[in-house]
């Protein structure tokens with residue numbers, strides 16, 4: 001895969017974005033996966049087992065219990081939901097409405113943001129960054145904003161409606177604080193020195209919006225392939241349409257879209273730092289035949305030169321499960337392995 005050529009399709013080519021399609025009666029051939037890569041049973045009911053953790057309890061006697069719940073959820077599921085996370089419902093709804101409006105806006109406006117440059121402050125693309133070379137396309141558009149430092153990026157984000165930048169900036173700050181709180185609790189729970197996750201290791205933040213239009217046949221295609229997130233930690237505002245599934249004991253389980261909750265998914269870097277103690281759920285997105293689905297992911301990502309390795313206090317008698325590497329080294333391995341994070345991580349196993 002190559003990210004060297006930063007193609008800028010002309011307005012004419014903007015019909016590669018599924019959000020620019022007005023009506024789709026049958027699934028185009030280029031979205032039909034071979035049988036072995038189809039989702040199988042795609043409409044799986046939401047699992048009631050995925051832990052829902054109430055963050056309102058962290059300022060007092062409940063803190064220890066919350067930490068235990070988070071660590072157990074990371075071990076058992078590699079993902080969990082959080083309620084009372086501190087981000088207001090109003091800000092969540094306002095941000096979601098702006099992103100839906102963005103994907104519904106005219107193709108020439110969206111074309112301004114089309115890019116497959118990983119360093120772009122704002123990039124809009126469809127399927128994967130490898131659209132031109134992939135055999136089958138995924139049923140999704142994505143708009144990713146770089147968020148830190150805000151002043152370097154914000155002026156490149158969409159500016160229509162005029163309050164877009166202000167609202168998305170506030171959202172990114174609030175969810176950034178939320179992710180830092182979760183990292184602090186994980187830090188305590190693992191017994192790492194305080195501030196372990198501060199600074200370069202969580203320096204970059206992305207707000208990544210996925211949009212899927214209704215799909216004529218969800219059994220033949222997929223919104224996002226099964227993957228682990230390559231970063232330090234991820235969270236998701238799911239909206240109100242089902243689609244996210246996580247792999248648990250070899251079975252896909254549905255992650256319920258709860259209106260007030262955030263889904264938290266430890267990234268693979270947390271698996272490495274915890275020396276395999278914390279899991280990072282394999283997850284995928286199936287499509288819906290009736291409704292559009294828009295979700296807001298937020299990721300904390302290490303800076304390129306930071307050294308990632310199992311924390312000394314977690315190495316124990318079985319030794320280091322992974323060798324140390326710079327995040328840049330991991331990310332290069334990730335992109336050259338077709339963006340399969342778990343395959344990339346194999347290269348760093350001891």
Ligand SMILES: O=C(O)CCC(=O)C(=O)O
Pocket residue numbers: 208210224229236238243244283284285295297
């Ligand atoms: O949109 C979703 O439900 C999941 C998104 C996701 O897994 C990702 O962006 O890495």
Ligand SMILES: [Fe+2]
Pocket residue numbers: 227228229234283
């Ligand atoms: Fe993901």
